[in-house]
Amino acid sequence: MPNLLSHLYSAGLIGIDAYRIDVELNISLGLPTWNTVGLPESAVKESKDRVISAVHNCGYEFPYRRITINLAPADIKKEGTAYDLPIAMGLLSAAGLIAQEKLQNYLLVGELSLNGKVRRIRGALSIAILAKELGLQGIILPAENFGEASVVQGIEILGAQTLPEVVEFFTLGTPIPSPLLQPTEKMPFRETPNFSEVRGQHYAKRALEIAAAGFHHVLLMGPPGTGKTMLASRLPGILPEMSFEEALTTTQIYSLLGMTGKNSSLLSERPFRAPHHSISDAGLIGGGSHPKPGEVSLAHHGILFLDELTEFRRNVIESLRQPLESGQVTISRALQSITYPARFLLAAAMNPCPCGHYGNPQGQCHCSLTQLQKYKNKISGPMLDRIDLKAEVPALSYEELVQTKSEEDSSNIRARAKEAQSRQAHRLKKFGISFNSQMSPQHLKKVCKLSQKAQKILELAMKKWKLSARAFNRSLKVAQTISDLRKEEEISELAMNEAIQYRLGEDA
Secondary structure, three states: OOOEEEEEEEEEEEOOEEEEEEEEEEEEOOOOEEEEEOOEOHHHHOHHHHHHHHHHHOOOOOOOOEEEEEEEOOOOOEOOOOOHHHHHHHHHHHOOOOOHHHHOOEEEOOEEOOOOEEEOOOOHHHHHHHHHHOOOOEEEEEHHHHHHHOOOOOOEEEEEOEHHHHHHHHHOOOOOOOOOOOOOOEOOOOOOOOHHHOOOOHHHHHHHHHHHHHOOOEEEEOOOOOOHHHHHOOHHHHOOOOOHHHHHHHHHHHHHOOOOOOOOOEOOOOOEEOOOOOOOHHHHHEEOOOOEEOHHHHOOOOEEEEOOHHHOOHHHHHOOHHHHHHOEEEEEOOOOEEEEEOOOEEEEEEOOOOOOOOOOOOOOOOOOHHHHHHHHOOOOHHHHHOOOEEEEOOOOOHHHHHOOOOOOOHHHHHHHHHHHHHHHHHHHHHHOOOOHHHOOHHHHHHHOOEOHHHHHHHHHHHHHHOOOHHHHHHHHHHHHHHHHHOOOOOEOHHHHHHHHHHHHHHHO
16 A cells, blocks of 8 residues: 655744744554654644544544654744644545645644634734735634634635534535624724823823824833823823734734634734733743743834833843834744844833832922932933933822813824824835834934024033933934924924923933
8 A cells, every 4th residue: 555645734933923834644554653743842742632533523534554744844843733723634635535736725724622623723813924925725724713814815714613614625615604704803992091081290191192193112200199100091092093014913913822802803902011010021021931922012013001110120121122222022042033023112100219209399208318329220221211201290289180171182182193193104104114213313314304493402402411322313203203293394492392301301
């Protein structure tokens, strides 16, 4: 009896990107054995028992012979349970039940239960994108992943619930019923608290408006109970909506971790992540023995809010330096290096001192000079240098708290931020970026036009406060965003003054 061969396509994940895996099966004479090669991890090796049970329980004859399965390329470690379905289909093809030519038109992924049900996998969106790039006719994946995969146009997306559905599709041409989901359905929009609920604090609100318009990092400083967390929690409500490209990349990250909804496709709003101060650097940045994205990647194209910034461990805070500069995180391991996107808006809040009342006219600070210095040293100079806006959130008086004058609604602030962002997007489109905060020094030279008075103010600020080159560039970016909010064609004296004021914070 000659060897029975089968070959079909599946996919694995490196970072948020998928890569092709060739599933090759060989059935030969000999004692019944099962050998999986191609650097499989434990979950991949365990597919043997799931596949055998699923094939049996679905009524198909299992070939009890010598079975060898190769997952190529063999030099990349294979992880997860998504190879169950392609392995089962490869076995049935090698046994002569399914024509080999039909299988090679599709990419197959899916975990199998013992009764043949096709279970949800991770990274379905990235895998669907890969199938389109490979020029295949379609992709067959679990029905629970149909929503996110259906975002990819120009390729046949089939969501299967059971193994027999897939077998009958290839043998009898029976269509696989699509789940009741419109391909364009998005995740429901989350209602966010409104700025109209916050009394006073117009200086901090203005800083958050600038941050939202230009995607600038912002630090809120003030005594306890003045509304720092309250203000930051309302920041998502004034951010401009994500573009399709931004939503696609962000959804890929959530898909990789299995955090997308069963009946939804793209994320419809920018993420808001607020990790506790006890988080580790691996939890924040990403990593682990099996590297996974951290909070900075989950906040991609959204907000990372660090409340009580000084309570975070110093090494955790300092690990933010790279993603704040480059917009990505690289995790290096012995066998490979993985890069995750991490372009987020950092919003942080902190007290001015350990007791929280330093500089507060309504409270008395009991901290010594040593305590104050030690407290300030928890945040390094290079880290603070990467924050564009520093806004004071002072304690409110009784009159301010009880005043009946209505505060500005979030929708009005969002409209201004959206209009300013549209101006940026139109101007920066040729560079492939959307926000002023993403401009490089080369972009600044081509984009930023300063009035003579604005140039003079920037020069005086550089000399008086000895600003770094990074602070110089970031001040220009903030000033450009303020000019966009003011609908000005060049950076004016007022815009530059305001940018410097927010840059220096309490040192101004």
